[in-house]
Amino acid sequence: MSDNLNVINLVGPVGQKPETQYFESGAVLTKLSLAVNRRPSKKEEEPDWxxxxxxxxxxxxxxxxxxxxxxxxxxxxxxxxxxxxxxxGQQRHNF
Structure with missing residues (x-):
């Protein structure tokens, strides 16, 4: 059994053109947003980003x-x- 229990699977459309950064160390980072619907049967609901x-x-x-x-x-x-x-002054969160 894996020690990592923090695993998430997401499927959805990309929200904006991906932004990519190349670092001097050789590392590459791409940032993008993904729209995820909670229930496929409820099309009128706004997606979670x-x-x-x-x-x-x-x-x-x-x-x-x-x-x-x-x-x-x-x-x-x-x-x-x-x-x-x-x-x-409110506490905010993002995932």
Missing amino acids: VALEIWGKIAEFAANYTDKGSLIGIQGELKLDEWIDLTT
Whole structure:
């Protein structure tokens, strides 16, 4: 059994053109958003938007072969970012 229990599988259309960064170390990072519907039968519901960070060779593949509207499936880890909104003072989160 794997020690990593934080595994998520997502399928949906890419929300915007992927943004790719190449670092001096040779690392590659591609960022994009993915629209995920909770229930396929409820088409009128707004999708959940998930921000993706993709690293390494898969990041290069995503940069070269995906675009806004591309339907992709991806497996990874879920990371929750939390911060305090300086304008409102409210705690915010994003995943």
